[in-house]
Amino acid sequence: MTDLSTLRFFRTPAHACSYLEDHQASTLFVDPQATLTPALYSELSQLGFRRSGDYLYRPHCEGCQACIPARVRVADFHPRRRHRRILKRNGDLEVTRERAHFSRECYQLYASYIDYRHGDGDMYPPSEEQFNNFLICDWADTDFFCFREAGKLRAVAVTDTLDDGLSAVYTFFDPTLDDRSLGVMALLWQIDYCRRQGLPYLYLGYWIRQCQKMRYKSQYRPLEILIQGHWQELQDD
Template identity: 35%
Template structure:
């Protein structure tokens, strides 16, 4: 009888490149492949340790002189929308949610292109063609869903979120929306609706990706109550965003070897 033993995931570091969030900084990422029978278990475990998924890769910022990128999640049980967020919910009462298997469509891509051209024309995804878009949506070894939001009256697609289902929550991998509807705050609304999705599923958290103190691009995440951030190996409630300015200091980060050594891997035996 032949037995094959599971191999522990191997971790690698990307070459430094300009940081998209903080000017004058360089970023690098720690990453590992997400594949095989244990992919879902590995994704669940590393997501709780600040990692994010991109297709078949799990990654976490691991910069040499900065640790400002903090994984953020909403504690669903403690969350209550603000007055502004309640108004956002009312403004989008005309939208209906539909969740399906991760399958890319031409309608999604057309909305994605309008969103990029209007909001991120100079970003890293600006040149993504329909085949690369399909790969982003469809190449997933875990439980993922495409959550579409359409106008009830016309049926027109207005917003989309690629969402992973974890054992303790839902993770918003990537979202985009109709840029002409800026006043409807669709980005905020999708987060609010994912809080409701998590509640409906009995899951305690909504993972939002990274919050970066000092970055205007990521400032909106601090506006959500019951927010937690992953810092120095544990999750903590975020009280005052200004308390995290020190994470941009060059001495705030641990050596890469120490970071890897402190990663907790799931038990591969069951």
């Protein structure tokens, strides 16, 4: 186990929050000069940290604790009726596990997704540099789970392997196939993959009660959230 007291952290200046209007946000980063490893990443994930590119971070906002780390307790998860319909609808997809890498096929799908879904956000416009800096990391154990229909790439779930589970880093998919609910499909597949690998948790990032686009995570029960340093089951939404 790493002596976390030896790590240095840096806090960003306050800036407009991406999730809550009229809120200011700041982020705590692990020192970029520190030696980062999958083992350290696993320890910090249990404390609510996430990965973006080569960086490990967590929200650290003055007077606000709306962003709450969340993870699915895989062994006790049971798909809802809606989930079962989505799994059946996507039964024709084939999934391959590939080491995280840049490819023209993956980037074109990523760019289409950002253009269509996030054209008004800070990820627009997409670029190859952004793709690499955001999704790929030299020190993490990162895979692309690629979902294909008759050889055509439809979705990619960017996933890190931790000591006690998987971390769902990001998912991008064909934005024109709304009826497939590919984002939900990818998450359900990751939960099942954890179960098959004997991994107890799927880390989902941050659950925010006041933000609709982040509250969806409460659909995957039992959902554990990190409150005052202790993981506990979410009881309501």
